[in-house]
Amino acid sequence: MSGTSQQLAPEPRSRRIDTRFSAAELALVEKVATWRKLPPSAFVRGAALAAAKKAEGYGGGAGAAEPSPAALTEGQLRALDAARVDVKRVGVNLNQLSRLGHRGVLDLESLAPVVDALAELYERMVDALSGKECP
Missing domain, CATH: 1.10.1220 (Arc Repressor Mutant)
Structure with a gap:
């Protein structure tokens, strides 16, 4: 897969501040x-x-890209939490299927429905953050 950009994993949160x-x-x-x-x-x-x-x-300022957690409504938080649970489930399935694909047990093209499901969940999260109605 040359020419594709890979997203780096976030830096682990290993530093600690004690607050009283x-x-x-x-x-x-x-x-x-x-x-x-x-x-x-x-x-x-x-x-x-x-x-x-x-x-x-x-x-x-003007054009700030990401809302602070305090700016989210209760409905947005519920929609995001539901989407988070769904993303985790689909992500676990995708991980298992991709492992099978790398072992040659499964054709990686068969992962398209799982990737489509992740794209739909992504859209739900974007809609929740933008204030659109969520199912």
């Missing part, structure tokens, strides 16, 4: 993280990165 909260602060963080259907660590990481990017002048 009062009971009331932690309760608020956990409450809002629950509303956003995020673990508290992901919510705190997202908020910290958004603040750091804003301080550095990234995004937030």
Whole structure:
């Protein structure tokens, strides 16, 4: 497959920052993280990165490409969560089928329906983020 670009895996999150909260602060963080259907660590990481990017002048202005997690509605979060579960299921199937294909047990062209399913799920996520109605 020469000439095709490969997407690099994201850098592993191996660095850690310990943060202390009062009971009331932690309760608020956990409450809002629950509303956003995020673990508290992901919510705190997202908020910290958004603040750091804003301080550095990234995004937030006209034409910002990606919404912050706080900008998503409850319906968008539900649609994205459902799509995430579906993407994981299809991705596991695609991984198993591609392994069979690399061993010569399965024709890789037969993966087209699985790739099509992933494309449909991608469209659902794009629609949810853009505010379009989701089924």
